[in-house]
Amino acid sequence: MKVTSADVAREANVSRATVSYVLNDTPHQKIPEPTRQRVLDAARRLGYTPSAAARTLRRGRSDVVLLILPTWPIGHVVGEMIEVTTNELARHGLTLVTHQLPTGKRSFSSLWRTVSPAAVVLADTTHTEEHAAIRDAGIPVSFALLDDSPGREGALTSAQVQIGRMQVEHLVAAGHSVIGYASPDDARLDSFALPRLEGVRIACEERVLEPPEVRTIALSSVQATAIAAWRNRRDPVTAVCAYNDEVALAVLAAAREAGVQVPDDLAVIGVDDIPVAKFAQPPLTTIKIGQRAMAEHIAASVVCALEGKQPPPYAGTESKVTVVRSSA
Template sequence: MVDGRVRRVTSADVAREAGVSRATVSYVLNDTPHQSIPAETRRRVLEAAARLDYAPSAAARTLRRGRSDVVLCLLPDWPVGPEVGALLGNLSAQLARRGLTLVAHPSTREDRPIAEIWKAITPAAVLAFEDLSEAENAAMRAAGVALLVALLGRSRQRRHELEVPQQRVGRLQAEHLAALGHERLGYAYPDDPRVAIFADPRREGARAACAALGLPAPVTCTVPLDGAAAASAVRAWRDAGVTAVCAYNDEVALAVLAGLRVCGLRAPGDLAVVGVDDIPAAGLADPALSTVTTDQSAVAAHLAETIVEVIHGRTEPPGPGDEITRVVRRAST
């Protein structure tokens, strides 16, 4: 203890405890390749480190390697709902298994330049969900920071990009409703422009499914998260002969159900409704909400593996298959 503070255990303390040099401690704890360390010496070092509760200095490790073990996730201006939260939680766990730490940061260029954020952390990799400028990309490459852009198919650069099958979500919704005999569909579009990157491909997927089935394109209405406002959309769909609605997500679908109640109507008899995400409230709704769910643990595992491969300059693994997305049918359809 120094000046009332607990002194940090160092590699020198481990070396003294194990009776070896600091270099040997470094070789053992960093699992340095091409070093012939006897098994007995390795055991003594590991036991000494455990007895002393030694934890390597992250700052020192960063200086030595030129980067940290951090993956910086630059989040766009998205509402962090259950689905994004689940993805971040699963991704954090997957990266931890690979010796990496996830740090999420809103990428607000207006408040702080992106370069200031990643330079403050010196990450192993940056995961972005929107295109960065060529100057930003070049600066990261020069600093040895790997970049993975997961853009739902909208990247201009088409490199280190993860395709998330949002169009398949919309197709599954429309195909589910068509299989139940509905021929005139509606689409409940969100009133939050921040989620257009998800909403647009989902709507396009529903349109593509209808076209493939010989059905008219879905009638789109913007649906706020308000029962009275949603009732206006319900009336518009009813006037257009719509009998079933694909909603952007479960929250919008719940607003449609509220709009039905305002109109004195009920799903699925008057209007069938299917959402997306399978949030906890979906199963508690009245009627219980049908939805499309995506295995976020599988998405996170693929993202984590891709990040590791990009860090090491290797070929990215193939993406997860369509089977990770499925319909959960409940009473609303």
């Protein structure tokens, strides 16, 4: 049988109103400290859990934060961001619920209207009308991670550009001057892949290098034709920036198929430092991204909004480290 507030009141020998005031930390109610502690101890002994539905009705919202994701493949980095954000919000008594929109579906109004969340975190800006409706409903946070609107660059957008720049910086420092870019063949990844490619282009331009030779790499088969295209130029590509480690592993496989030696003939650098990167042949050089700063920023933005404060600006200080191995 479920323990109720009435059971807690009997156990603590107080009224149900006093139990409600204590457990809900109701402001402007002067409850003596011994009484408050007695209620808390009784609730703990009985294993009392407040009703989520009642709490939602009382506050006009739940303790849920909705994270709305597009149809991105949930890879290593996005998965880590979700995990760390979940833990950060839990420290503030908030529960992160992640919802990935089905392919072709743009609206999620029935979800947020049913849940009545404390906040909604939007991953990109493809749902402008939904964004406005959420704000009109008085939900205090609608925060885009990937935002290419003028003057509103999302927290992740600048990070992706910097990743591409770091790849080129490492390759140039190793003596390479003709760079290729291995792009994924999944359009769902464009929000990440295009800014990373832009970072590679910017870094090449800053060093007066020709633009990167871009080739799309499918993960469904060995891509030896891409290797041939890079290597058969008048000025052969000697180093490749891959969109991520999975694409980099496909480039390594294609190089083996084509008899191209890595890194002697072609250096390869990935992104993410997925667990198998160190076991590649040769072990993969990559950019490792820490998600804690991003998660802390999301959590701080939500909490500040709920407290009526201005969300902090994103400092863009998430950890990005070049992990040097044998491939580049």
